[in-house]
Amino acid sequence: MATAHTTVDAAGLSWGPRALIRRLRSGDEVARLITLLFALVVVLLTVLLVDQLWINSAEARHRFGLAFFWTRQWDPVFNQFGALPFIYGTLVTSALGLLIAVPLGLGAAIFLAELAPRRLSDNLTFLIDLLAAVPSVIYGLLGIFILVPLMRTEIQPALKRTLGFTPLFQGPAYGIGLLTAGLVLAVMIVPFIISVSREVLLAVPGEQREAALALGATRWEATWKAVVPYARTGIIGSIFLALARALGETMAVTMVIGNNPRISASLFGPGYSIAAVLANEFSEATGNLYLSALIELGLVLFLLTFVINGLARLLIFLTTSRGSLVHT
Amino acid sequence: MFWRKSVNVLMLSLTGLCALVAVSVLFFILGYLVYHGGKDVNWDFFTKLPKPVGEAGGGMANAIVGSSKLLLLAALFGVPVGLLGGVYLAEFGGRAVPFVVRYTADLLNGVPSIVIGIFAYALVVMPVHHFSTFAGGFALGVMMIPIVLRSTEEFLRAVPPALREGAMALGASKWRTISSVVLPAASRGILTAALLALARVAGETAPLLFTAFGNRFWSPGWGQPIASLPVMIFTYAVGPYEDWHRQAWAAGLVLLGLVLITNIVVRTLLSRGTSPQRP
Secondary structure, three states, rough: OOHHHHHHOOOOOOOOOHHHHHHHHHHEEEEEEEEOOOOHHHHHHHHHHHHHHHHHOHHHHHHHHHHHHHHEEHHHHHHOOOOHHHHHHHHHHHHHHHHHHHHHHHHHHHHHHOOOOOOHHHHHHHHHHHHOOHHHHHHHHHHHHHHHHHHHHHHHHHHHHHHHHHHHHOOOOOOOOHHHHHHHHHHHHHHHHHHHHHHHOOOOOOOHHHHHHHHHHHHHHHHHHHHHHHHHHHHHHHHHHHHOOOOOOOOHHHHHHHOOOOOOOOOOOOOHHHHHHHHHHHHHOHHHHHHHHHHHHHHHHHHHOOOOOOHHHHHHHHHHHHHHHHOO | OHHHHHHHHHHHHHHHHHHHHHHHHHHHHHHHHHHHHHOOHHHHHHHHHEOOOOOOOOOOOHHHHHHHHHHHHHHHHHHHHHHHHHHHHHHHHOOOOHHHHHHHHHHHHHHHHHHHHHHHHHHHHHOOOOOOHHHHHHHHHHHHHHHHHHHHHHHHOOOOOHHHHHHHHOOOHHHHHHHHHHHHHHHOOOOHHHHHHHHHHHHHHHOOOOOOOOOOOOOOOOOOOOOOHHHHHHHHHHHHHHHHHHHHHHHHHHHHHHHHHHHHHHHHHOOOOOOOOOO
16 A cells, blocks of 8 residues: 555645645645536535425425315415416416427428438528527517417417317407417427427438438438437437426416416416416515415426426437447 | 328428428517517617606616626626536546536526526525515526536537647646636637527526516616516516507517527627637
8 A cells, every 4th residue: 555655646646734735736626626616506506496495385385285286276365375277277388389399390300400401401400599599578579469469360260160169169269378378388499399309310320311211211201210210219308308498488478378377178268377477476475375385386397397307308318328329 | 102202292391391480480570579669779768767657758778777787797696607617527527526517507407497586586585675686687697507507518628638738748737727728728619608698598587577676767776676678578568558568579679689699699600610729
């Protein structure tokens, strides 16, 4: 041991007070510690975030317990708080958003990755990236003044005429409501699905395509039966990523969903989402229980997006690592 | 065979249509904003305070200054933490700590902005019992950190090892190598990443609603509520007055213009060769 120690010491890397001081004076150790400290700030902030949500929702958690999740009343006057209408609104609008955004996004990603010439693909992707940068409040602005009137006068009456026999498309056409919120969400999450799916599709090895084409497949068959299945995990990852964004999306949804805590089977009916109720009621919440119930809603939203984001990253990670495995 | 060929042509054109629809949304947004907001973006908009309800005219000078102050605070908090944390991840990290940091950074990046708002409210607003510029800046700063951190790490890793080895061979210590060779080489990338992060949080409304709150007048100090462009757009858009709606369109156009121009400039710079040494 002793010999090993002296050799290390000669290299200037040993432990012990004197060596430590020497390394501190050279600056490297100080730099390492300082940058480590800043890196740990990220961890600290995240732990604090969870901690604050947990502590500040204590009152509501103790008062309502698990019943919070299936209680339908939300009545600040009588201190009665249940999360069900908000969870319902959040899930329904996000599902609607995905229903529209997934085929659209996947189609566009296939075009960009497989068909478009490189130059065109890059330029279009640039525009898609810009679309992803548009602030949510701008989508809300267009939603309120352009989409809502259009829904009220054109789209909802048309849906009612054709699909009005199902319970989903009944009731008066307000313009605002779950369907409109779902549509806005779809437009907002499409860019994320496109850019991640395109990356994943581009990472599929060329042999995959060539083998299918060599067997006599058409371009579409090669894409749909050889390339897309290969990239499936990553594409699902991109969908989860988009879902997490849709669940937490606040401003645009708040501006078009109707802000009414009721559960309506009809997609024309007004609803409410977790993020929207936080945006509307948080700053005017009177009373500790009211605030605590709102913070518990925030905790629910955090956990939902946490789980879905985790799944998304795992799936995307799996595809990329598998891709590299095949290559090497 | 005819059937398969038709399916081929049909599906391939459909994918092209999807791409066209997705991209055209951007032009719809821009077109509507210019059409509805263009005529109200004038000198008054940038220099005057909002008028009381019912009076025509007025502007959003306080919101523009407010957004700038909030972004300044956010950058002061978010950039150093993200930058130095990124240096640690790329240059000093072992295995366990960087993994944990990266993981939590990704987690933090995925937290909905409204939840970040609750966090800032609980941490900064609740103890002092009033909304403040600091709280808003803190919330935006927290959102910037993961973006700056991960991109700093990426750009530092992209610096060729030969540069590091060269500096080390000249006898420079590790920190000296990082601070005078590696960081300057990656500086353009890091700067653009920080700008992109700023552009992203500049449009955030949700985390400001109950931290910076809003203000119809000039904010008297950093500890007081302050107006910001996104929150003004929201308030004016859902408000009942025709005049407010016009102002909301104008503010939307200004905000989107700033965000898009920043994005276009930064992304063009980034894509035009990432060779780091060029002055």
